[in-house]
Amino acid sequence: HPDAQWFPQAGLGLFIHWGISSVLGQYDLSWGMMKRKEGGVKTHIERYGLPAISANVSPRKYWEQAKYFNPDKYDPDKWLAAAKAAGMEYCVLTTKHHDGFALWPSEYGDFNTKNYLDGRDLIGEYVDACRKNDIKVGFYYSPPDWYWNRDRMSFNYGDAAPLGLDHEPVTLPEFAPEEQQRLDDEYNQYVRNQVIELLTRYGKIDIIWFDGSLPEKENTISMDEIRKLQPGILVNPRGHGYGDFKTPECKFPDKPYEPGEWWELCFVFSDGAWGYLNHECYKPCGWLLSELSRVRAWDGNFLPNVGPNSHGELPHAYYQRMEELTQWMAHSGEAVK
Numbered sequence: 001h002p003d004a005q006w007f008p009q010a011g012l013g014l015f016i017h018w019g020i021s022s023v024l025g026q027y028d029l030s031w032g033m034m035k036r037k038e039g040g041v042k043t044h045i046e047r048y049g050l051p052a053i054s055a056n057v058s059p060r061k062y063w064e065q066a067k068y069f070n071p072d073k074y075d076p077d078k079w080l081a082a083a084k085a086a087g088m089e090y091c092v093l094t095t096k097h098h099d100g101f102a103l104w105p106s107e108y109g110d111f112n113t114k115n116y117l118d119g120r121d122l123i124g125e126y127v128d129a130c131r132k133n134d135i136k137v138g139f140y141y142s143p144p145d146w147y148w149n150r151d152r153m154s155f156n157y158g159d160a161a162p163l164g165l166d167h168e169p170v171t172l173p174e175f176a177p178e179e180q181q182r183l184d185d186e187y188n189q190y191v192r193n194q195v196i197e198l199l200t201r202y203g204k205i206d207i208i209w210f211d212g213s214l215p216e217k218e219n220t221i222s223m224d225e226i227r228k229l230q231p232g233i234l235v236n237p238r239g240h241g242y243g244d245f246k247t248p249e250c251k252f253p254d255k256p257y258e259p260g261e262w263w264e265l266c267f268v269f270s271d272g273a274w275g276y277l278n279h280e281c282y283k284p285c286g287w288l289l290s291e292l293s294r295v296r297a298w299d300g301n302f303l304p305n306v307g308p309n310s311h312g313e314l315p316h317a318y319y320q321r322m323e324e325l326t327q328w329m330a331h332s333g334e335a336v337k
Contacts (some may be wrong), residue, residue: 003206003232006136007245008262010089011296011336013138015266015305016079017094020101022276022310023065026057028308029275030098030146033062034157035167059155060165063147065310066101066116074122074312076129082318084133086325087333092138092209092303095198097275102148104201108193111147127202137206139198143191143214143239152183169323188215195221199229206232209247210239217241252291256298265295269304269321276307282317285324296336 021029036056081092096102102112104123113120123139130137146153152173154162164170174184191214199205208230214220217240226235237243245262257263269288270280288304295302308314 001227001232003204004124004234004244006089006206007301008299009233009337010136010301011087012088012292013090013092013136013264013301013303014080014083014088015092015140015303016273016308017097017140017305018103018308018312019094019097019099019275020065020069020310021062022308023068024057025276025278025280025309027280028273028277029094030142032056032275033059033146034155035160035163036157045261058165058167058264059146059150062099063101063111065197066111066316069101069116069310071117071120071122071308071310071312074125074308076126076312079308079314079318080133080135082322082326084135086322087329088135090138090206091126091130092140092207093123094140095123096142096145096194097140098142098144098146098212101144102194104197106194106197108190108197109145123198124202136202136206137202138209139205139209140209141195141198142211143220144212145187145191148187148190184215188220190336191215192220193308195226196229199226199233205206205230207234207236208239212238214239220253252294253298257300263299264301264303265291266303266305267291269306270317274305274307276309278309280315281308282315282321285321285328288321288325288326292336 014076017029019029021027021032026032034056065105083091087337095104100109100111104112104113106119107114113122126146127137150165152169154172155167156163162170162172199208206225223235223240226233234245235243236245236247238247245264246257248263248265250267251267268274270277270282272280292302306314306318
């Protein structure tokens with residue numbers, strides 16, 4: 001589609017992971033509610049050799065943060081003006097992560113800004129800021145929803161014994177086939193409805209970035225349906241098992257992709273987590289430029305991730321890095337185009 005042809009030459013985008021875990025800022029977004037063995041895998045991203053955080057909290061206490069999530073200083077225009085000046089051409093924001101809290105007043109489910117923040121539409125404000133700054137609009141959306149399925153899943157990382165909402169031992173319920181089908185259908189319809197909301201409420205959307213399989217893949221919402229709603233949209237492969245571009249995560253590919261195959265490397269910019277940490281430390285601009293150069297040499301895009309705090313602020317280090325990147329782009333940006 002002609003509206004999608006910007007992607008191979010975009011070069012640089014911005015990933016933003018934001019959610020209620022930013023209230024305490026002591027563990028990663030969603031994954032912080034998973035109990036981890038002492039000495040075992042401590043975070044989702046430690047698998048990639050990144051620094052680990054050891055804090056975790058029970059799901060019940062994690063979700064209580066929604067009561068205190070108050071983005072009173074949320075200014076996505078400020079975020080994206082700095083990103084655009086630094087050469088970033090697109091942005092992908094978490095509309096809903098695995099924890100189930102949606103950043104828009106969805107008509108579906110009861111864990112979103114419809115029930116909190118007086119119905120404030122944080123996604124709508126983000127979209128407006130993207131358009132103001134001439135940045136392509138991307139939506140991250142997690143089909144897995146741990147809040148929706150909270151009474152039917154374990155919060156113990158890996159294959160250990162099941163744990164419940166207070167990290168207590170539990171026996172997971174078993175349902176008759178008819179009841180299980182009803183529950184599955186209900187969940188599938190919920191995910192479908194939210195995806196359709198995102199694709200119809202905000203005008204033209206450039207990317208939808210699924211993280212995890214759609215419950216029934218094509219039967220949840222088919223690629224053809226998505227194209228009908230958003231003809232020029234780019235779809236990553238994690239929802240359906242196939243898509244428009246590859247999405248390696250926090251690890252540079254071992255070998256180049258086939259000529260003409262579109263791809264993007266996402267990576268955490270602040271060490272330790274995807275979401276905000278109150279002790280975060282941003283990597284130097286030299287790291288970003290090194291990764292960007294490697295990615296562009298293999299015709300990919302680079303998508304470094306940042307995490308705002310619960311007030312909607314990005315730290316001084318983010319703006320400092322963007323200013324350093326802006327200065328570098330002014331004299332050497334042609335090298336990574």
